[in-house]
Amino acid sequence: MADETISPDAGSWRRKDLLDTDTLSREEIALVLKTAEAMAEVRSRPMPKVATLRGITVVTLFYEQSTRTRASFEVAGKAMGADVVNLTASGSSVEKGESLVDTVRTLEAIGADIIVMRHSKSGAPALAARTTKARVVNGGDGQHAHPTQALLDVFTMQQHLGDLAGKRVVIVGDILHSRVARSNLWALMALGADVTLTGPATLLPQTLVGASEAGRCRTTTDFDAAIEGADVVMALRIQKERQATGLIPSLRDYIRGYQLNETRLARAKPGALVMHPGPKNEGIEVAPSVAAGAASVIDEQVANGVAVRMAVLYLMAGRAA
Amino acid sequence: MSDLLIRGGRVLVPARGIDAVLDVRVRDGVVTEIGTALEPAGGRVIDAEGCIVTAGFVDLHAHLREPGFEQKGTIATETEAALRGGFTTICAMPNTEPAPDSAPVFEALMERLAREARVRVFPLGSVTRRRAGKELSEIAELAAGGCVAISDDGNPVADGRLMRNALALASAAGMVLSEHCDDPELNDGGVINEGRVSERLGLAGQPVAAEVAAIARNIALCEATGARLHIAHVTTARGIELVAGAKARGLPVTCEVTPSHLFLTEDAVAGPGPEPAYDTNARINPPLRTEMDRWALVHALNEGTIDAIATDHAPHAIEDKLCEFDYAAPGIACFETAAGTLLTQVARGELQLARVIEALTSGPVLAWGLDSREKGLGSIEPGGVADIVVLEPGREWTVDATAMASKGKNTPLQGATLTGRVRVVVVGGEVRWESEESDG
Numbered sequence: 099m100a101d102e103t104i105s106p107d108a109g110s111w112r113r114k115d116l117l118d119t120d121t122l123s124r125e126e127i128a129l130v131l132k133t134a135e136a137m138a139e140v141r142s143r144p145m146p147k148v149a150t151l152r153g154i155t156v157v158t159l160f161y162e163q164s165t166r167t168r169a170s171f172e173v174a175g176k177a178m179g180a181d182v183v184n185l186t187a188s189g190s191s192v193e194k195g196e197s198l199v200d201t202v203r204t205l206e207a208i209g210a211d212i213i214v215m216r217h218s219k220s221g222a223p224a225l226a227a228r229t230t231k232a233r234v235v236n237g238g239d240g241q242h243a244h245p246t247q248a249l250l251d252v253f254t255m256q257q258h259l260g261d262l263a264g265k266r267v268v269i270v271g272d273i274l275h276s277r278v279a280r281s282n283l284w285a286l287m288a289l290g291a292d293v294t295l296t297g298p299a300t301l302l303p304q305t306l307v308g309a310s311e312a313g314r315c316r317t318t319t320d321f322d323a324a325i326e327g328a329d330v331v332m333a334l335r336i337q338k339e340r341q342a343t344g345l346i347p348s349l350r351d352y353i354r355g356y357q358l359n360e361t362r363l364a365r366a367k368p369g370a371l372v373m374h375p376g377p378k379n380e381g382i383e384v385a386p387s388v389a390a391g392a393a394s395v396i397d398e399q400v401a402n403g404v405a406v407r408m409a410v411l412y413l414m415a416g417r418a419a
Numbered sequence: 420m421s422d423l424l425i426r427g428g429r430v431l432v433p434a435r436g437i438d439a440v441l442d443v444r445v446r447d448g449v450v451t452e453i454g455t456a457l458e459p460a461g462g463r464v465i466d467a468e469g470c471i472v473t474a475g476f477v478d479l480h481a482h483l484r485e486p487g488f489e490q491k492g493t494i495a496t497e498t499e500a501a502l503r504g505g506f507t508t509i510c511a512m513p514n515t516e517p518a519p520d521s522a523p524v525f526e527a528l529m530e531r532l533a534r535e536a537r538v539r540v541f542p543l544g545s546v547t548r549r550r551a552g553k554e555l556s557e558i559a560e561l562a563a564g565g566c567v568a569i570s571d572d573g574n575p576v577a578d579g580r581l582m583r584n585a586l587a588l589a590s591a592a593g594m595v596l597s598e599h600c601d602d603p604e605l606n607d608g609g610v611i612n613e614g615r616v617s618e619r620l621g622l623a624g625q626p627v628a629a630e631v632a633a634i635a636r637n638i639a640l641c642e643a644t645g646a647r648l649h650i651a652h653v654t655t656a657r658g659i660e661l662v663a664g665a666k667a668r669g670l671p672v673t674c675e676v677t678p679s680h681l682f683l684t685e686d687a688v689a690g691p692g693p694e695p696a697y698d699t700n701a702r703i704n705p706p707l708r709t710e711m712d713r714w715a716l717v718h719a720l721n722e723g724t725i726d727a728i729a730t731d732h733a734p735h736a737i738e739d740k741l742c743e744f745d746y747a748a749p750g751i752a753c754f755e756t757a758a759g760t761l762l763t764q765v766a767r768g769e770l771q772l773a774r775v776i777e778a779l780t781s782g783p784v785l786a787w788g789l790d791s792r793e794k795g796l797g798s799i800e801p802g803g804v805a806d807i808v809v810l811e812p813g814r815e816w817t818v819d820a821t822a823m824a825s826k827g828k829n830t831p832l833q834g835a836t837l838t839g840r841v842r843v844v845v846v847g848g849e850v851r852w853e854s855e856e857s858d859g
Contacts, residue, residue, distance in 0.1 A: 220744065221621075306619060
């Protein structure tokens with residue numbers, strides 16, 4: 099249980115909180131990814147644990163359900179010796195009507211050093227971060243941001259493609275309501291990738307990307323054209339309630355235009371990566387044969403999630419080597 | 420009542436074409452004389468040199484919260500805030516509990532106002548019972564009880580047929596109908612202007628089309644009935660174009676704009692920092708719009724398309740705003756910053772002073788016929804009521820919400836430096852408020 103092999107300098111991480119990727123510099127992203135490589139090495143050891151975060155208390159505070167994010171933060175914290183406390187809205191004082199501000203203050207008083215937070219409302223982690231001296235890591239807020247998902251996605255892309263500058267990434271689905279799409283977009287643009295956002299007209303943002311950034315991000319309703327020559331295709335989960343609210347006529351109609359299937363994947367660059375942040379609706383946004391196919395790195399994304407979240411917790415805890 | 424002389428100020432009464440350094444004499448609650456070198460008659464003399472002297476401001480759109488929501492504000496606290504902001508007459512929206520939808524509720528409210536209010540208050544009645552948009556209130560009886568206008572406030576009358584009937588009945592009873600123009604279906608779930616900021620912050624947007632479509636429908640109903648229609652807080656460039664078009668065709672349409680929409684944009688929600696602040700104090704309904712919309716409102720005010728500047732003063736308790744953005748109550752406590760932001764925009768050369776003063780005084784009075792309730796309201800004229808404001812146009816000050824008289828500390832302008840403020844406020848001939856540093 100030694101941590102002397104974790105070399106990146108946590109002292110160069112200057113942020114109190116990690117709320118989104120949109121203000122991260124290329125250097126900050128590189129620091130997280132480099133640290134994550136060291137963490138992946140730790141995870142590959144026969145005894146995949148270190149004691150780096152012994153004495154640090156990490157609280158996962160989840161107002162919205164989650165499998166991957168909550169479990170991987172817990173595994174990440176425990177792999178570095180942190181005390182990890184898991185709270186969900188149901189079964190806590192939130193059910194008794196306690197406000198977010200009071201809950202966060204309570205956690206600080208209990209001794210939380212890092213609060214990992216998931217919330218269905220955009221901006222909730224920003225409110226929490228202003229409220230507490232504890233460090234706040236956004237584990238996904240509403241339709242706003244999901245920075246650790248984006249960091250694990252670019253980590254996975256880099257493992258396969260190397261430098262992402264000039265690489266073509268297509269994100270397909272409900273972009274308008276997707277925190278994953280937003281945080282990926284900012285991280286990918288910082289790393290110099292070309293990003294195309296595609297989906298039905300009702301699920302595409304109109305003005306998300308400013309004119310000055312337009313050269314590196316395109317928006318189109320034509321998935322078949324967008325996927326031509328792509329290095330990475332990331333499909334997003336389509337929520338079934340989008341049909342009920344009239345944003346799409348039917349799932350059948352969505353599948354016809356936007357399902358990532360083998361015919362469409364054949365138009366991408368040979369060896370292009372297939373990604374999905376999960377949870378998947380197989381047979382809707384992605385064909386089962388593609389999700390399980392040779393090009394799919396979906397399971398790697400999940401595994402990398404632990405290493406990237408270890409890196410984030412390590413840097414946030416400020417325990418320089 | 421004793422004599423009061425306000426001496427040496429720039430008296431600005433746009434409706435009467437007055438803009439000159441003059442003295443104003445007040446006796447027994449009314450203005451008795453406007454002239455030069457008036458001699459003191461033993462009463463108080465206010466030296467207004469370097470100041471602007473205007474009629475007291477008249478606000479067509481404010482929320483006093485009482486009865487029903489006294490944790491947000493009371494008649495006493497919010498009319499004190501109005502007074503300090505220079506508003507000597509306010510029209511109170513009916514989103515109280517109970518809503519003034521019948522004569523007995525309205526009369527009880529009038530009695531409470533007579534006891535508690537620090538300024539003149541004309542309460543509005545509701546268009547529909549409980550403001551639920553289903554059955555009409557007893558409109559003629561409300562009018563007979565002294566009601567000047569009706570509105571369902573933040574609940575637009577979605578049913579076009581009901582709206583048509585309400586307009587016709589209100590007009591026949593001599594009342595204006597003030598409508599929050601919004602299409603609830605288009606707006607469903609929206610919390611800020613739909614556009615760059617909403618997409619960036621992942622917040623549900625309120626499209627411009629929701630306001631524009633509702634304004635267009637209501638202008639059509641105004642044309643169909645010939646009834647008086649007042650469009651509350653216009654916020655969009657396209658919306659104000661529709662109002663200008665309706666006015667050009669001679670329809671009996673008037674409109675208002677808020678100081679918040681003249682001064683701020685949707686960017687206030689994100690805040691000045693690199694990471695979005697999600698400032699719940701900048702959540703307001705209708706939402707703050709784009710810089711293009713803001714400029715259209717500024718231009719329309721200078722041109723005279725806009726009849727009134729109305730605050731939409733909406734105090735909230737701390738817990739209504741210290742929460743997730745989607746859960747935050749919409750509204751800004753505006754009484755005590757309105758004059759400051761407007762005079763700041765005058766100082767910047769954006770707004771024309773005479774148009775601002777007109778839209779704060781005679782504009783709203785004429786729009787709703789309030790001079791028939793109180794002679795000389797919105798004006799300074801011999802024989803007219805002595806509601807007068809003395810303004811210091813060059814005075815810099817910093818907004819401190821904790822020092823506001825309003826129970827609501829919900830302002831997105833906390834810490835902002837403004838140029839120009841209210842110095843003295845006279846209601847019915849009595850100096851009812853003056854700023855601490857006033858040397859009057």
